Amino acid sequence: MTKFLQRWTVFAGLVAVWQLLGWFADDPFFPPPSKIVSAAWDWWVLEPENFTGHVVPSVVRLLSGWVIASVLGVSLGLLLGRSDRAMEYAGPLLVFLRSIPPPALVPVFLLLFKAGTSMQLATIVFGVIWPVLLNSVDGARSVDVTKVDTSAVFRIPRWQWVLGVVLPAASPKIFAGLRVSLSLSLVLMVISELVGTDNGIGSQLMQAQREFDYTRMWAGIVLLGVLGYGLNTALLAVERRALAWQPRSRDEQHA
Amino acid sequence: MRAFTRGLLGIAGFLVLWELLGRSPLIPAHALPPPSVVFGELVTQLTSPEFIGHVVATVLALLIAIVIAIAIAVPSGLVLGSVPAVRHATRAVVEFLRPIPSVALIPLALVMLGFGPETKITLAVYAALWPILFNTIYALDELDPLLVDTARVFGTGRLGVLFLVALPSALPFVLTGIRLAATTALIVMVSVELMAGSQIGLGYFIMEARSGPGRMDQVLVGTVVAGAIGVLLNNGLERVRRRWVAW
Amino acid sequence: MSNMLEVADLGHTYGDYEAIGGLSFTVRAGELVCVVGPSGCGKSTLLRTISGLIEPSRGDVSLKGSHLAVVFQDYSRSLFPWLTVQGNVEFPLRSLPRAERRVRAAEALEWVGLSGAARKRPWQLSGGMQQRVAIARALAYRPSLLLMDEPFASVDAQTRFELEDLLLRVRREHDTTVLVVTHDIDESVYLGDRILVLSGSPARLVADLEVPLPAERDQVTTRTDEGFVALRSKVARLLNVGKPSMDVEKWAEAERESLSETVSS
Numbered sequence: 001m002t003k004f005l006q007r008w009t010v011f012a013g014l015v016a017v018w019q020l021l022g023w024f025a026d027d028p029f030f031p032p033p034s035k036i037v038s039a040a041w042d043w044w045v046l047e048p049e050n051f052t053g054h055v056v057p058s059v060v061r062l063l064s065g066w067v068i069a070s071v072l073g074v075s076l077g078l079l080l081g082r083s084d085r086a087m088e089y090a091g092p093l094l095v096f097l098r099s100i101p102p103p104a105l106v107p108v109f110l111l112l113f114k115a116g117t118s119m120q121l122a123t124i125v126f127g128v129i130w131p132v133l134l135n136s137v138d139g140a141r142s143v144d145v146t147k148v149d150t151s152a153v154f155r156i157p158r159w160q161w162v163l164g165v166v167l168p169a170a171s172p173k174i175f176a177g178l179r180v181s182l183s184l185s186l187v188l189m190v191i192s193e194l195v196g197t198d199n200g201i202g203s204q205l206m207q208a209q210r211e212f213d214y215t216r217m218w219a220g221i222v223l224l225g226v227l228g229y230g231l232n233t234a235l236l237a238v239e240r241r242a243l244a245w246q247p248r249s250r251d252e253q254h255a
Numbered sequence: 256m257r258a259f260t261r262g263l264l265g266i267a268g269f270l271v272l273w274e275l276l277g278r279s280p281l282i283p284a285h286a287l288p289p290p291s292v293v294f295g296e297l298v299t300q301l302t303s304p305e306f307i308g309h310v311v312a313t314v315l316a317l318l319i320a321i322v323i324a325i326a327i328a329v330p331s332g333l334v335l336g337s338v339p340a341v342r343h344a345t346r347a348v349v350e351f352l353r354p355i356p357s358v359a360l361i362p363l364a365l366v367m368l369g370f371g372p373e374t375k376i377t378l379a380v381y382a383a384l385w386p387i388l389f390n391t392i393y394a395l396d397e398l399d400p401l402l403v404d405t406a407r408v409f410g411t412g413r414l415g416v417l418f419l420v421a422l423p424s425a426l427p428f429v430l431t432g433i434r435l436a437a438t439t440a441l442i443v444m445v446s447v448e449l450m451a452g453s454q455i456g457l458g459y460f461i462m463e464a465r466s467g468p469g470r471m472d473q474v475l476v477g478t479v480v481a482g483a484i485g486v487l488l489n490n491g492l493e494r495v496r497r498r499w500v501a502w
Numbered sequence: 503m504s505n506m507l508e509v510a511d512l513g514h515t516y517g518d519y520e521a522i523g524g525l526s527f528t529v530r531a532g533e534l535v536c537v538v539g540p541s542g543c544g545k546s547t548l549l550r551t552i553s554g555l556i557e558p559s560r561g562d563v564s565l566k567g568s569h570l571a572v573v574f575q576d577y578s579r580s581l582f583p584w585l586t587v588q589g590n591v592e593f594p595l596r597s598l599p600r601a602e603r604r605v606r607a608a609e610a611l612e613w614v615g616l617s618g619a620a621r622k623r624p625w626q627l628s629g630g631m632q633q634r635v636a637i638a639r640a641l642a643y644r645p646s647l648l649l650m651d652e653p654f655a656s657v658d659a660q661t662r663f664e665l666e667d668l669l670l671r672v673r674r675e676h677d678t679t680v681l682v683v684t685h686d687i688d689e690s691v692y693l694g695d696r697i698l699v700l701s702g703s704p705a706r707l708v709a710d711l712e713v714p715l716p717a718e719r720d721q722v723t724t725r726t727d728e729g730f731v732a733l734r735s736k737v738a739r740l741l742n743v744g745k746p747s748m749d750v751e752k753w754a755e756a757e758r759e760s761l762s763e764t765v766s767s
């Protein structure tokens with residue numbers, strides 16, 4: 001309880017200082033929090049079509065991209081992780097592909113998929129698949145010899161081997177990858193919306209910039225922060241449930 | 256050596272697939288030029304001083320950003336990691352700041368800092384801070400209390416412990432954080448160059464090639480070079496970690 | 503009595519290191535056979551070839567029936583931490599209908615006295631209990647042959663006695679054929695109907711001994727039984743305990759001769 005107070009006191013204190021400074025300095029670049037909140041209210045609550053037309057599509061794209069990347073990354077990762085040979089072939093290629101800054105491929109995706117949702121999904125998927133993929137490979141490799149032997153002796157069916165042994169054994173690593181990917185998808189969602197769309201939080205940010213509307217810009221930034229915080233908290237809750245079987249709860253603050 | 260050959264074969268297979276895709280009628284030729292074309296263009300560009308200028312600009316800005324990020328994040332991490340009170344107090348702030356994607360700050364940075372290199376360096380620093388900061392804090396968590404006690408017994412003060420015991424034993428973690436940070440910073444750097452219309456840099460080169468003549472081969476040259484920089488940074492820092500940090 | 507397992511001239515080489523060289527023996531249905539041998543002689547390798555985990559370099563293994571279960575020494579790794587105790591016991595039974603799975607698991611857990619722990623996670627149990635879960639899992643599978651690789655080497659002495667008696671009881675009640683690998687001479691005599699003594703690497707069969715003890719055994723009286731003591735020292739002698747190492751080939755030959763003398767006399 002004291003810790004809870006401690007951390008939120010400082011947070012509240014900083015916001016208060018900002019508020020006071022904002023009032024006194026009256027700098028257009030740094031509007032006080034009260035103005036930011038009221039701008040956000042006007043923007044998304046009083047005009048709900050702004051919320052349904054921009055915020056919702058953004059979140060939907062973010063989540064779909066992340067889910068697609070997760071499914072692809074986990075399946076491919078488990079496959080590669082259980083075959084040293086396959087990894088020898090694919091390893092260097094993966095290292096190279098992972099190092100490509102995804103925004104650099106936005107022009108290519110723009111031409112391949114045309115502007116719009118599929119191009120944005122492609123950008124998000126390409127950008128966030130690597131942490132999931134590489135962590136899944138790592139996790140799949142970590143199945144220990146005794147478990148491999150036990151499964152072989154009992155001649156369990158293939159699906160049980162994959163879903164009942166490899167996947168759970170890899171799941172702690174997979175979740176670590178999923179968390180990194182989730183925060184990356186927020187970045188890539190914004191990037192994919194800065195070009196070639198007229199809806200989404202990213203494009204609204206761009207528009208606010210063009211109109212020199214700093215208060216709205218701040219509102220957008222705060223919204224993204226809240227979104228990131230919320231998504232991460234939700235995933236942590238899911239992770240805690242999914243990995244409840246683990247003997248020792250791990251340090252959660254290390255991403 | 257075998258594994259190396261297989262890796263090369265993997266890359267070759269990828270290139271062949273790309274070549275076939277690029278030449279197939281399924282995909283419009285201007286959208287995805289095949290690797291044969293791209294590599295021809297790559298050779299041309301690598302001998303062009305203008306292109307080299309773009310690469311140097313990006314790499315230089317990247318290095319500056321990493322150095323600044325280290326200078327901020329390592330000391331902060333040491334403080335947050337060794338003084339629990341400060342850490343609890345700032346935790347909510349940190350947890351709120353961290354998920355704000357650096358690219359969301361592009362518009363703000365543009366109006367405040369203009370179109371010069373300050374903008375992209377600032378944003379890359381912001382993105383690179385977090386992995387270094389968290390790895391430093393984490394490293395101090397993992398610090399063996401026995402080491403600290405031993406040092407204390409020999410009369411080492413608090414600062415002495417920090418510099419003689421904590422920092423060296425945290426170094427491997429910190430270096431891992433720096434490696435992650437470098438990759439992130441590269442992504443942000445190129446993104447900002449691409450979108451914020453700076454005057455020089457790899458991202459700018461890609462943007463120019465796309466929006467002007469629509470030269471997709473040049474776009475892909477930029478992409479390949481950016482990927483190569485990423486691989487070099489990653490492997491280089493990994494090698495540094497292994498060479499210097501043998502414990 | 504029919505043979506459950508027939509091993510003929512089985513040999514295995516890792517690279518150019520010969521781990522086992524030419525083993526031949528049989529295990530009859532319902533028998534409990536112990537394999538003893540010095541550490542590192544190739545006992546686990548033998549077990550892995552029999553269970554099909556590795557392909558032997560030469561020789562034949564023929565098993566009557568298709569089912570085979572293994573209990574490994576390292577119970578903490580062979581049980582799945584993400585499954586409950588019951589889930590672990592049901593693990594090899596996935597092809598059966600759910601209801602039957604339940605029944606079999608409950609049954610097997612009862613045999614090993616763990617009915618109360620079905621909903622727990624393996625890591626919430628003590629080492630001895632975990633190994634009992636592994637035994638229950640193997641029994642629920644109804645194997646025609648149960649292989650055990652030093653199953654009781656990682657538990658304390660008291661638990662070890664309990665587990666030995668548990669093994670003797672369940673295999674008597676359910677007529678299971680068991681092959682136990684151990685490096686503990688006392689254990690091999692206490693558990694076995696027969697003992698296979700192996701030489702150091704490469705593993706060769708030094709002796710195949712019948713255990714002249716009644717089927718009912720008791721930790722106190724059996725261990726002080728004259729037959730027990732005599733057989734134990736014989737095995738110890740065969741294993742070369744206390745003697746300086748010598749040419750294994752020659753030694754095994756000599757031992758075999760002296761053994762055939764004692765048997766014929």
Ligand SMILES: Nc1ncnc2c1ncn2[C@@H]1O[C@H](COP(=O)(O)OP(=O)(O)OP(=O)(O)O)[C@@H](O)[C@H]1O
Nearest residue numbers: 516519521540541542543544545546547548685703
């Ligand atoms: N995968 C392997 N590759 C190469 N050599 C191996 C391998 N596995 C075992 N060996 C070697 O084969 C010999 C026999 O090993 P094995 O594990 O079968 O012995 P063991 O009798 O079970 O030993 P212990 O009593 O210690 O369990 C050992 O010398 C070991 O070093």
Ligand SMILES: [Mg+2]
Nearest residue numbers: 545546547651
């Ligand atoms: Mg062994």
